Amino acid sequence: MIKLSRRKLIVSGFAAAAGASGLAVAARLAQKYGLVPPDHGGIYGLGETLTYASQRLLTRHSLAREFPRNKISPRPFPNELAPLTEDFKRLQAGGFADWRLSVDGMVHQPASFSIADLKSYPSRSHITELACEEGWSYIAEWIGVPLSRVLQVVGVQPQAKYVVYVSMEPDTWDSIDMADALHPQTFLCYGMNGGELPVGHGGPLRMRVPRQVGYKNIKFITRLTVTDSLKGFGNGCGAVACEYGYAWYAGI
Amino acid sequence: MATLGSAQLHGQDSVASSVSISPVMKLSPRHSALVRVTHWVSTLCFFALLVSGIEIVISHPRFYWGETGTVLTKPLFQLPIPSSRRTVPTGYGYVLPDQNGWSRALHFEAAWIAVLTGLLYVISGLLTRHFRKDLVPSKADLSWRTLSTSFVKPLRFQRPSAAEASSYNGLQRLTYLFVIFVLFPLVIWSGLAMSLAFASAFPWSVTLLGGRQSARTIHFFVTLALVLFLFVHIAMICLAGFWRRTRAMITGRTGTPEEHA
Numbered sequence: 191m192i193k194l195s196r197r198k199l200i201v202s203g204f205a206a207a208a209g210a211s212g213l214a215v216a217a218r219l220a221q222k223y224g225l226v227p228p229d230h231g232g233i234y235g236l237g238e239t240l241t242y243a244s245q246r247l248l249t250r251h252s253l254a255r256e257f258p259r260n261k262i263s264p265r266p267f268p269n270e271l272a273p274l275t276e277d278f279k280r281l282q283a284g285g286f287a288d289w290r291l292s293v294d295g296m297v298h299q300p301a302s303f304s305i306a307d308l309k310s311y312p313s314r315s316h317i318t319e320l321a322c323e324e325g326w327s328y329i330a331e332w333i334g335v336p337l338s339r340v341l342q343v344v345g346v347q348p349q350a351k352y353v354v355y356v357s358m359e360p361d362t363w364d365s366i367d368m369a370d371a372l373h374p375q376t377f378l379c380y381g382m383n384g385g386e387l388p389v390g391h392g393g394p395l396r397m398r399v400p401r402q403v404g405y406k407n408i409k410f411i412t413r414l415t416v417t418d419s420l421k422g423f424g425n426g427c428g429a430v431a432c433e434y435g436y437a438w439y440a441g442i
Numbered sequence: 443m444a445t446l447g448s449a450q451l452h453g454q455d456s457v458a459s460s461v462s463i464s465p466v467m468k469l470s471p472r473h474s475a476l477v478r479v480t481h482w483v484s485t486l487c488f489f490a491l492l493v494s495g496i497e498i499v500i501s502h503p504r505f506y507w508g509e510t511g512t513v514l515t516k517p518l519f520q521l522p523i524p525s526s527r528r529t530v531p532t533g534y535g536y537v538l539p540d541q542n543g544w545s546r547a548l549h550f551e552a553a554w555i556a557v558l559t560g561l562l563y564v565i566s567g568l569l570t571r572h573f574r575k576d577l578v579p580s581k582a583d584l585s586w587r588t589l590s591t592s593f594v595k596p597l598r599f600q601r602p603s604a605a606e607a608s609s610y611n612g613l614q615r616l617t618y619l620f621v622i623f624v625l626f627p628l629v630i631w632s633g634l635a636m637s638l639a640f641a642s643a644f645p646w647s648v649t650l651l652g653g654r655q656s657a658r659t660i661h662f663f664v665t666l667a668l669v670l671f672l673f674v675h676i677a678m679i680c681l682a683g684f685w686r687r688t689r690a691m692i693t694g695r696t697g698t699p700e701e702h703a
Contacts, residue, residue: 327511402639
């Protein structure tokens with residue numbers, strides 16, 4: 191059988207204590223530097239945290255791959271759409287002139303923007319891939335205003351940690367951390383492939399987060415809330431998708 | 443040790459083994475504790491990855507080559523299975539329930555544990571010279587005759603000689619090295635290449651594989667190769683004596699008379 195000498199016992203005792211305190215320090219540091227995702231609990235919390243923390247450390251400023259114009263997919267797949275609500279159809283009939291994006295929460299000046307307001311800011315575009323967690327993907331040119339620009343207009347308070355974005359579709363909302371919210375490729379997107387953003391692709395306004403998979407790129411955005419905690423939103427894990435078992439952070 | 447083990451392959455009924463020659467061998471286990479623990483942790487992770495991977499594939503059982511691919515483009519091939527998404531044309535009149543939430547979470551968590559376990563195994567294998575001692579074949583191991591004998595013997599359901607209980611033949615060595623240093627790195631690489639965030643930091647990881655959809659297709663085929671390895675691995679264990687070989691990987695003991703001598 192296994193024989194434990196006193197030396198071995200002392201050494202392994204020290205190793206265990208060092209390991210435990212090392213883990214505790216790592217957890218404190220991770221919390222301090224924003225490396226712990228809101229859905230860090232439960233049996234998959236370890237994997238979610240390792241993925242989020244490592245990708246935040248590796249990719250805070252990296253840019254999603256961009257493609258030349260000739261790589262744009264001729265037939266972008268819009269995916270399934272829930273039946274449009276009456277409210278949406280009414281706005282659609284008016285050419286979305288009455289569409290409003292309200293911004294509230296931890297901002298200096300809560301505001302409301304029409305699509306025309308958003309278009310009055312310098313427009314930006316990138317040709318990037320939209321990849322669904324199911325496995326399919328296509329490349330398109332995405333046109334819009336960087337989310338960072340809108341956040342700059344309303345003035346984000348320094349303690350802000352997340353931006354919650356809400357869709358006009360019932361029970362559809364999600365959130366991203368400030369690293370993604372301020373990332374230069376994160377757009378409030380109103381155009382696609384040189385034209386307006388089609389309704390099937392989330393027009394008139396879609397959140398475009400090109401370093402995360404499709405389900406973070408929510409369609410029909412009507413509201414942004416800047417916050418330092420996701421506790422008050424839904425069950426607190428940061429997205430409706432989480433409540434169906436999907437990860438809050440979807441960089442993979 | 444490697445040469446001794448392989449030399450005995452020529453004489454099929456050779457019983458004299460390196461085990462009985464060296465007194466040290468009697469005391470050391472067939473597999474070191476680290477090999478045994480990492481083996482079973484990897485086994486658990488492999489099954490978690492396989493089951494969750496199958497669930498994820500079911501949501502889009504179509505494969506493409508290049509950068510992009512959707513239900514609107516022509517696939518390289520489509521698996522003849524039903525799907526968990528209505529948007530995929532499968533020919534089946536029903537849609538399976540969506541299991542991707544927990545499947546993705548389990549897939550990535552198991553991948554983390556598998557990669558960390560694999561790193562521990564590879565680093566300790568280099569430090570303890572496990573690879574050089576136990577897995578790198580000798581020149582004699584690599585002769586055509588030795589390799590073909592090792593290949594044909596199990597196909598004739600001939601059990602390995604007692605000598606082979608303490609070492610691997612050349613074919614086994616090559617296979618294990620291929621799995622450890624080619625298939626596992628490739629499956630990890632092609633998996634990471636599918637991460638949008640990882641690809642933003644390391645774009646070459648995708649372009650070298652020929653694009654995002656190529657990476658996904660490679661990930662699928664490497665998985666098939668690993669599953670094939672698993673089947674052969676288990677078949678060989680059954681042929682050699684399932685309980686004896688499994689005990690060696692759990693307790694380290696082979697149960698050979700030499701061990702108790």
